[in-house]
Amino acid sequence: MTVSTPRSSSQPKLRMFARYATVGVASALALTLAACGGSAPAGSPAPENSIAAGQYPKYYPADYKELVAAAEKEGGELTIYSNTDQENWAPVFRDFKKKYPFIKDISANNLGSDEVFQRVLSENATGSSPADILVTNAAGAWADFAARGDVLTQYSSPELTKVPEFANLLPGVTAMSADAMTITYNTALMTEAPTGLASLADQVKANPSQFQDKIGIRDIKSAFGFTIFHALTKDKPAAWDSLATILPLSRPESSSATEKVLAGEYAASALVSAAPAFPVVKDSGGLFKIALPDDGTVVLPRGLGIAAKAPHAATAKLFMDFTLSAEGQQAVQEGGLSSFREGVKPVEFTYTYADIVKEVGEEDIISVPYEKVSEAETAAFTERWNSLKK
Template identity: 40%
Template sequence: MSPHSPGTGNRTGSRRDFLRGAAALSAAIAGAPLVTACAPGTGAAEGFQGRIADHYPADYDRIIETSRAENGLTIYSNTSQENWAPLFAGFQERYPWADNLAVTALGSTEVFQRFYSEDAGHGSAADLLVANAPQEWARFAHRDAALAYDTPERPFFDDKLEGLPGVFALTVDPVVIGYNALLLEDVPPPRSLADIARLCESDPGRFRDNITTYALSNAYGFAINHTYVATAADPWATLDRLIPFVRAETSAGAMVDKLVSGEYAISYFQSGGVIALTAEQSKGLIDWSYIEDGTPLVPRSAAILRDAPNANTAKLFIDHALSYAGQVQLSEGGLTPHRGDLRDDDAPGHYDAIVEAVGADNAILVGYEELDDTDVDALTQRWEQARSA
């Protein structure tokens, strides 16, 4: 995502900066070696055919060769195909025998429920789980279900990479404000939750039930709300004004579809990767902004399963996603890479650029926190209290 807030009249870094044309960048990245030789700090890598970067272990070619006999990769994920596409293309260009990438698209909670159900029976077919659901990852950690693996790319990341054993943050994505620009053409576009609250109060009949966000029953939405309330300065001063106008949805897809159709004028705590791709394709109908009074950033994490049928291919996938080339490809897909040596011209919407754009005090990192029923009930009741006011 572009490090500059988008919106009418503020195009210093346009959405096209981070979706900069698959033709140009994909062509450049597709031919990149295991760790691109031009990437800073990566050494003299020349691809997977026996010559890899200096920071990779001497026996890494064993993982590569063993993966050739495996049957591709099976991923359970809540990441959209559009977000995945550049990374998958780069991975398969690098490892052409891994041509069977089977992705089961599920909700953030369903990713884990599907695995638990299968694991309790005859075992899961999945090799990798990928989801942006920090609370679910905290629960997953208690099951000792992740394969113990330490990526050679670790030196290029800080401690956001692995907050739990065997769980790697591939990206750290912002949640943002999305809006239907046609429906808001007569008012200033919102840049904060306080802006949305002021709009609602200025014309209650127009905006009641015309604002949306995630329902707290969505694990992703709950984690965002819980962290925002615990971190932002005096959050209920704004939320108490805003929530009475909200009609919540259980998925990002429903929020975006209804924003496009005009059923909603504004969404907040909207998945940045989803809304940015929608805005790019909407020819000006949909726009978005970081949240100036607190932008939550959520890790999109992955784990190789302990009993993964294709464990070596899964290791290659994790290492590719965390390599310089892989992080650029994730940026091309509208997600937010957080590798420390990324250049702005390769991945203009990387994590550090977003923190700089919104300000460190307004960047709210959503951590892996397992909440008990008391925490869940308290926030749910407080939210409903605001809703019925």
Template identity: 40%
Template sequence: MLHGAAAIGALAVTSSTLGGCTSTDANAAARPKPAYYPAAYEEIVDASRREKKVLIYSNTSQTNWQPIFDAFTDNYPWLTDIRATNLGSSAVYERYYSEAATGGSPADLLVSNGGPLWGDYATRNIAADYSSPERSRLPSWAEMMPGIWVFSTDPVVVLYNRKTLDESQYPDGLVSLAEIAEAKPSRFRGKIGVYDPTNAYGYSTNQGYTGSIAGGWATFGRLLPFARADHSSGTLVEKVVSGEYDASFNLSGGVAVPAAEGSGGLLGWSYCREGTVVVPRAASIVKTAPHVNAARLFVDFLLSAEGQGAVAKGGLTPYREGVEQDDQDSLQDVQRKLGPDRVHLYHYTEVPEQTQAAYVARWEKAIG
């Protein structure tokens, strides 16, 4: 789930399976649909049998995707060729815009958690006009902008090294991290990583915190002088693992939590006790999708109860009410742990260039 720059020249794809679609798969029955699905939905299912594949331009890792792909293919055995890139946030859109402008793109869906980039995308009239039958079972913001469907709500967390910090220094948010750094300023200067707000995801997390958390800018004023900015989740995690950073903040829980849980006890993580921002991850079918029916099935699966369980199995945060799973905190779990007034959903919006520039200038003044 790296959000930094990625090579755009060659398409780096991952696939749900190495095998092709057999004639047996093509004739296999799909699993029955819930009663609230329209009868005409079978037309979409039948049309997808001729399409056989889905290509996603994404900034989400194969680790996150694989349980989703596996469960989706169990439902639709003829759709075995499900592929996703692992591009940087901007590259997801730039690749599609460039291809669409020069004769067409092979992409069916775009997937990202880069808030301002979705805002720009929404102005371009690119999203396919499709209303999921799961819509009525989801909160009002599930379709956050026309044709842009939220499928995970990943909290922004702090990741820290449990070996370089004393147990008394384990942070439980940005306020506590600032207090820890201020207690030993020479020790912690330059030892804390933060997502750069010039990056779309970094802007979402930084602005989400200062715009939603009481005293957010004051906390940044205390903490940022100790921090160094990076453009990639992968880099921020790696530097905590190596001990170059004692902690990194404004990381997606979809990256940081699996990294911590797979670290053999080296890494710890925490929500922000004073208030945790949740940045949605969304999918949108593009109007030019060559496999539009398969793409519709995929979006509907992501939003379904079963699909939300697979989202959790991949390390992302489901938000649909009533989903039974033990793999990951759901949005409701986060709200119960922190209190609903301390969980703040970031909403996609178009961010004018001058607005982001003014924010970055204030942020850079604080970081020094």
């Protein structure tokens, strides 16, 4: 992957986020992005995360210990509905339990990105839902869900004063991570490493028969696929030209399809979150690699909210605070998601948000807003997409 020089951005909110994220980044990065796709030297272990149990920053409310006491009375349980893998959660749960030793049982399922909301609404309609926390990166579905008005706890974390504005996604919804969408590719099947959709499209044009049915692409019928490609084409209209070449030869995928790229069923796949892709990079012996698109890298925040009827509401508030804290963001990074907080120590085979900014530059970062897309805009996008597949 090629490291490019950051350029100025026309997006004010993103500019502020990027400036925040890049403070001190030179000292944090080890300049091994091109070699191993991450900010820590190859072979380096995950940094030890020091957890200060029973201690809280000075900017926390004076009565914060009362919230902790209320959580302890809830029995040490927490139920999370999410679309997040267990390997991503593992360090977060480990360190949250260190912070609060009375937490004994955290249950987290792995649903579809918009299935999280469907299940909660269905359960509430027939009785009550056991969900305390909801975590998913389905931006549009979050906006729809939050608009109902009676489904989320309107809790304002004290950590919101210490993180970028970007982390405050919606009233009652905060970001847990900010994850980049990448192009994955099989090095044995590509004549040269793709650097973006345009680069991939150029190779397809040069030898279309080589790529027939050999490109995986996220299906826009899913909330996730629609969200990332709609954001890409809205911010970078030139992406439609690349898609016009790629789509006719591609196959829709409801998942990252990393195993198909690794096995050679696909030469490449787009757009794939870095989180599930990096473990494959690590274990592939150089056969599987990823690229941050230099013609537009979509960054999708992973939203976290507390259910209005959370059975363990106090514990859920502690968890939201923890995921935004310096301790929690380090654990998020160790789990393979992208932390956006300043001062996070580099972890091999991961990107921090600062890494992403450093590699592609502010101008080519597309931050997905948590807002509803109108029916007319959705229909127009879908019609254009489908017309290119023929």
